[in-house]
Amino acid sequence: MKRITAAALAGAAALFAGVASAQQGVDFSKVEIKTTDLGNKTYMLEGQGGNITVAVGTDGIIMVDSQFAPLHDKIKAAIAKISPLPIKYLINTHYHLDHVGGNAAFQRDGATIVAHDNIRVRLAAGTINANTGNKTPPMEADAIPTDTYLVGPKKVEVGGRVAEVNHVIDAHTDGDSWVYFPDANVLALGDTYSSRTYPNLDWGSGGTIDGMVLALERYLKAANDTTKIVPGHGPLATKANLQEWHDMMVKVRDRVKKLFDEGKSEQEVLAANPLADLDGKWAGPPGAITSSQTFLHNVYNSLRNRD
Numbered sequence: 517m518k519r520i521t522a523a524a525l526a527g528a529a530a531l532f533a534g535v536a537s538a539q540q541g542v543d544f545s546k547v548e549i550k551t552t553d554l555g556n557k558t559y560m561l562e563g564q565g566g567n568i569t570v571a572v573g574t575d576g577i578i579m580v581d582s583q584f585a586p587l588h589d590k591i592k593a594a595i596a597k598i599s600p601l602p603i604k605y606l607i608n609t610h611y612h613l614d615h616v617g618g619n620a621a622f623q624r625d626g627a628t629i630v631a632h633d634n635i636r637v638r639l640a641a642g643t644i645n646a647n648t649g650n651k652t653p654p655m656e657a658d659a660i661p662t663d664t665y666l667v668g669p670k671k672v673e674v675g676g677r678v679a680e681v682n683h684v685i686d687a688h689t690d691g692d693s694w695v696y697f698p699d700a701n702v703l704a705l706g707d708t709y710s711s712r713t714y715p716n717l718d719w720g721s722g723g724t725i726d727g728m729v730l731a732l733e734r735y736l737k738a739a740n741d742t743t744k745i746v747p748g749h750g751p752l753a754t755k756a757n758l759q760e761w762h763d764m765m766v767k768v769r770d771r772v773k774k775l776f777d778e779g780k781s782e783q784e785v786l787a788a789n790p791l792a793d794l795d796g797k798w799a800g801p802p803g804a805i806t807s808s809q810t811f812l813h814n815v816y817n818s819l820r821n822r823d
């Protein structure tokens with residue numbers, strides 16, 4: 517765990533203009549929320565942005581992530597179809613706008629927002645994109661998490677249901693939480709796992725390739741063959757899917773680290789094309805935050821940025 521402060525952030529940078537610009541290109545009126553039943557009153561919701569997990573207890577609901585702000589009404593309606601009970605807790609897996617955009621509206625509806633404390637600091641301070649320099653202003657007071665933790669694990673409970681919230685150090689960002697619902701055998705991993713593509717590695721906000729691999733090793737220990745895994749982005753996954761993605765990430769780390777340790781510049785690493793055999797399966801289109809070039813840039817800078 518690395519605690520950040522608002523003062524430290526003044527000189528730091530973050531990385532989600534890709535997300536913000538993605539938001540600008542989306543017609544939210546056309547987005548439909550798809551609900552998948554994971555069993556034991558636990559559900560995955562997909563719309564636009566990070567996947568949402570919903571767990572229904574006897575007196576209220578726990579929700580993990582909230583997508584973009586304009587989707588609040590649609591997400592609320594989709595959850596109301598599952599259960600009329602109130603949303604008591606909204607857990608943020610990390611601070612990116614495609615996961616926390618609904619914070620203010622859901623908090624005004626009565627939910628308590630739970631997060632790693634670094635999210636509270638980042639949302640209150642505003643952020644700067646490490647790759648583009650684009651600034652995102654501080655979020656409104658209602659959007660700031662009020663029930664935060666530093667080390668974990670932390671338990672979040674509604675009637676008959678428990679969410680086990682854990683922190684992984686410097687993975688996708690420096691404030692990642694992953695959530696386990698033991699009675700449903702569901703893991704919600706935020707953007708430390710993207711089941712279809714390379715991840716967005718937010719090195720400007722403390723994300724590192726080493727932290728990603730360590731996080732994935734923890735999840736593989738926590739999962740079994742019947743675990744349902746909700747990734748930050750991409751379709752519902754199994755432990756076998758997670759293992760495959762872990763193995764890909766280990767290859768990426770080992771190859772880029774070898775070049776880095778040999779003293780290669782970022783341009784030389786990009787020119788060496790070390791992910792060529794992986795790109796066909798995992799790379800997003802050129803220019804996307806999940807493209808081979810951007811992913812390599814982020815991995816390289818996460819190595820350069822090590823403490």
Ligand SMILES: [Zn+2]
Binds near residue numbers: 610688716
């Ligand atoms: Zn993210």
